[in-house]
Amino acid sequence: MGYAEQFSALALKSEPLILGIESSCDETCAAVVRGRKLLSNAVLSSAAEQAKYGGVVPEIASRAHTDAIGRAVESALSEAGVAAGQIDAVAVTYGAGLVGALLVGLSFAKAFAYSLRIPLIAVNHIRGHMAAAYLTEPDLAPPFITLLASGGHTAVLYTKSATEFEIMGSTRDDAAGEAFDKAARVLGLPYPGGPSVEKLAREGSPNIPFPKMFRGNGYDFSYSGLKTALINYCHNKEQRGEAYSRADVAASFQCAACDVLADRAVAAAKEKGCSVIAAGGGVAANGYLREKLAASCAKAGLRAILPEKKYCTDNAAMIAAEGVTQYFARNFSDLSVNACAHIPLGKKGKQ
């Protein structure tokens, strides 16, 4: 009998205690939820060490996770006031992400689940980002529109139920976060790029007419034109020896990158007749995007759900929240589940 199979007749609890574990990039995270109520959220980051190299070095990330995972889980359990033996299931990110980094969290989760003979739930990182909305609003009920903007994905989704969604549009090239990271590099800003661009943008004004994204193609996104425009603008100025304001470049880029996210999400909500838009992913931590989405929603008579910034960037609370959905769907995993570097978001349309 496979490991998951032994839980096929498990009596489900109405408010299970779930331990979430996340180690897909440079943050070692553990969290505990009781049903949809968050009890604790621990994040141990190696970002400061990675910043010396201008980005995430996979080997350093794996070693940092190995060092931190035990402490992260212990602190999540103690902050929640829960003993390991009380946990009903372990939800862990199995992908997408850096394989060596993922394996640290995944192996820890397997050992934890196996030693307590409780279900293991392998969670898709992106589904975790989408579930962050439930942390902010435990009573949130689909259908609603999800605006997902992270370092690897950018999409507008119609969330039909907690387990079914339809991709209405996604990026044709770079993800929004990736574009922020590239813009930061061109502007000589430190890693991580998104927050650095946001900080500099506060000192500038969005007066450079970077190209608006193509229109008339449904809900898809494309960031390569904006990236090229930014690079060309800076290089042309430098070649001509003309002074320019890096802060204005940052502010103009930020507007161009974020306005389209809010516009597409609002249009999608109107098409589907949804009254709620929930944001998720690292870029949803951007203050300008949050204000823009809130204002656009207010104007259109919609409600914006903006998870707290710490639940937009990588965290285990969202993995535990998605774990709750999978627990009720009895979507348990075998101990043979492996780490996956890439998990496609899916094809456009119903999933």
Ligand code: KG4
């Ligand atoms: O969701 P996330 O933490 O990890 C992925 O799953 O990719 O997203 C990371 C991305 C990075 O590209 C980072 O630069 C961007 O989110 N990001 C931001 C902000 N904070 C993080 N982008 C813009 N403004 C921010 N404040």
Ligand code: ZN
């Ligand atoms: Zn993420």
